[in-house]
Structure formats: structure tokens, C-alpha cells
Amino acid sequence: xxxxxxxxxxxxxxxxxxxxxxxxxxxxxxxxxxxxxxxxxxxxxxxxxxxxxxxxxxxxxxxxxxxxxxxxxxxxxxxxxxxxxxxxxxxxxxxxxxxxxxxxxxxxxxxxxxxxxxxxxxxxxxxxxxxxxxxxxxxxxxxxxxxxxxxxxxxxxxxxxxxxxxxxxxxxxxxxxxxxxxxxxxxxxxxxxxxxxxxxxxxxxxxxxxxxxxxxxxxxxxxxxxxxxxxxxxxxxxxxxxxxxxxxxxxxxxxxxxxxxxxxxxxxxxxxxxxxxxxxxxxxxx
Numbered sequence: 001x002x003x004x005x006x007x008x009x010x011x012x013x014x015x016x017x018x019x020x021x022x023x024x025x026x027x028x029x030x031x032x033x034x035x036x037x038x039x040x041x042x043x044x045x046x047x048x049x050x051x052x053x054x055x056x057x058x059x060x061x062x063x064x065x066x067x068x069x070x071x072x073x074x075x076x077x078x079x080x081x082x083x084x085x086x087x088x089x090x091x092x093x094x095x096x097x098x099x100x101x102x103x104x105x106x107x108x109x110x111x112x113x114x115x116x117x118x119x120x121x122x123x124x125x126x127x128x129x130x131x132x133x134x135x136x137x138x139x140x141x142x143x144x145x146x147x148x149x150x151x152x153x154x155x156x157x158x159x160x161x162x163x164x165x166x167x168x169x170x171x172x173x174x175x176x177x178x179x180x181x182x183x184x185x186x187x188x189x190x191x192x193x194x195x196x197x198x199x200x201x202x203x204x205x206x207x208x209x210x211x212x213x214x215x216x217x218x219x220x221x222x223x224x225x226x227x228x229x230x231x232x233x234x235x236x237x238x239x240x241x242x243x244x245x246x247x248x249x250x251x252x253x254x255x256x257x258x259x260x261x262x263x264x265x266x267x268x269x270x271x272x273x274x275x276x277x278x279x280x281x282x283x284x285x286x
Contacts, residue, residue: 004270007263011256018252024091025245032180032238038146039177039235046228053221056214057195069211070163071218074192080115081136081158081167081191082106083226085174085233086124088140092237093244095175095183096123102185103173107133116167118154120230136161143234151227158226159219162191170222174229175236181243183236190225193218 002010057072084103086096100123107115116136119125125138137157142150158170170191175183 002266004263004266007259007266011259011263014252014255014259018249018256021245021248021252025242025249028238028242028245032235032242035146035231035235035238036177039231042228042231046224049221049224053193053214053217054195056210056217057193069214069218071159071191071193071222072195072214075165075168077110077169078114079167080110081118081161081170082115083118083154083158083170083172083229084120084124084128085143085172085229086119086121086127087143087233087237088122089241090123091244092241093247095237095240096121096127098183098185099173099175100124100127102187103127104131106171106173106187118158120154120233142230143237146230146234148223148227151230152223155223155226156219158191159222172225172229174233175240176232177235177239180239183240186229186232188225188229190222193221 082103084099086099090096103117103124107117112131112133116134117124117128118137118139119128119135120139120142122140125135125140128135137154139150139154142154158167161167162170169189172186172188172190174186176186178184
């Protein structure tokens with residue numbers, strides 16, 4: 001049976017841990033508020049941009065110059081680029097494990113010899129370094145800064161590889177922010193840029209030729225998709241960490257209650273034993 005000193009030390013240790021988890025929850029909540037605002041502000045633009053691009057491509061689908069654009073070229077997926085977005089830090093529940101499990105399932109489906117991984121976040125980098133997979137790039141600190149320039153740089157690298165036929169498709173894998181309690185594992189193909197079936201109902205008058213217009217829009221579309229995924233992943237990470245730290249704080253309270261109850265029982269048993277010894281000694285003297 002542990003002594004009173006051991007129990008007090010354990011209670012003090014758990015209380016210190018609880019203070020840390022509560023502080024981390026508050027920090028995650030503050031970061032989530034800002035990240036959520038950025039996500040909600042970016043979604044209408046991303047949807048509008050995607051719809052506009054689909055309409056323009058559909059309207060110009062009969063133009064051979066448009067359909068021959070390198071970013072619209074559809075090829076058999078013999079070599080695939082997968083951009084995986086994990087976090088730089090842990091203590092976020094199942095956030096990273098769901099991502100790495102989903103990424104490895106994707107790799108197993110496509111074939112380990114056919115997939116190159118662009119890893120964003122220390123957790124993903126560490127995971128894939130221990131596997132027989134080609135790491136085409138490693139990026140740290142992307143989600144803390146949340147800069148468009150970083151996403152644009154990653155997107156341009158993917159565009160260059162696709163345009164030079166080094167890869168035949170580019171996919172994003174990330175956690176989409178749904179709510180504080182829910183994140184959705186999402187796999188999205190961004191290259192080749194999807195072409196809508198059939199003709200669009202919109203009537204466009206092109207001041208520039210469609211191929212020149214799409215030459216500017218298509219790279220920006222890929223950059224915007226990467227940036228939107230970065231914002232979604234950052235918000236989902238903070239939400240997962242806030243929930244995990246809240247659960248850890250609640251579990252610490254339960255442990256403290258159990259240890260305190262055990263401490264009181266041990267102390268009561270010790271007092272009872274001392275009383276019995278005193279009474280027994282007094283009775284022996286009589």
C-alpha cells in the first residue's frame with residue numbers, strides 16, 4: 001500500500017499536469033477562433049473560384065488550344081504525387097493518426113513504388129521517413145504561419161512536376177474542419193484540373209483568348225486549393241487539440257478525486273491503528 005507521502009506526491013503531480021492541459025486547451029481555443037474565422041472567410045471565395053473555372057472550361061471545351069493545356073491533360077496514373085498535411089505537434093487526439101493511416105491506405109492502393117509524398121508537418125515527416133516511400137519534399141511551420149506564399153510555393157512545385165510529366169496526378173490529403181468536435185479526412189485531386197462534363201449554361205464573352213485566360217487561372221486555382229487545405233487543416237488541428245486537452249483535464253480531475261479518496265482512507269486507517277495501539281497499551285497497563 002502506498003504511503004501518505006507517495007499519495008500526496010502523486011496528487012501534486014497530477015494537479016501540475018492538469019494545469020498544463022488546461023493552459024493548452026485555452027491556447028488552442030484562442031488559436032481555433034482565429035483559424036475558424038479564416039476558414040469561414042476563405043470558403044466562399046474557393047467555391048466561387050472553382051465554379052467560375054468550371055464554367056469557363058466548360059464554355060471553352062470545344063477549343064483545342066484550351067483542352068491541350070498542360071494542367072488539363074489527363075494521363076494514366078502511373079506516378080502520383082500525394083501532399084499530406086499533418087501537424088508539427090502532437091497532443092491532438094487522433095488527428096495525426098487518422099491522417100497517416102489514411103495516407104498509408106492511399107499509398108497501398110496506388111502502390112508504394114508509384115507514389116511520391118510531399119509531407120507537411122513534423123508528424124507526417126517522421127511517419128514516412130520510417131516507411132519505404134519516396135519523400136519528394138518536407139515542410140515545417142506551414143500551419144503556424146498560414147501564409148499564402150508558402151501554399152503557392154508548394155503548389156508551383158506540384159505544377160512543375162505535373163507539367164514536366166514527372167507525375168501523372170496530384171492529390172491533397174488533409175483533415176477538413178467541420179466543427180469543434182468533428183474533422184473529415186479528405187482526399188482531393190487537384191491535378192489534372194477537373195473538367196466538367198457537358199456545356200455550361202453560362203454565356204461568356206472572352207476579351208482574351210480562352211487559352212490565355214486559363215493559363216492565368218489554372219495555376220491560381222491549384223494554389224488556392226492548397227491554401228484552402230492548409231487553412232482547413234490548421235483549424236481542424238486546433239479543434240482536435242482543444243478537445244483532447246479538455247478530455248485530459250477531465251480525466252485528471254477524476255484521477256485526483258480517486259487519489260484523494262484513497263489518501264483519506266489510508267490516513268483514516270493510520271489514525272485508527274494508532275488509536276487501537278494507544279487503547280491496547282492503556283488496557284495492558286491496567
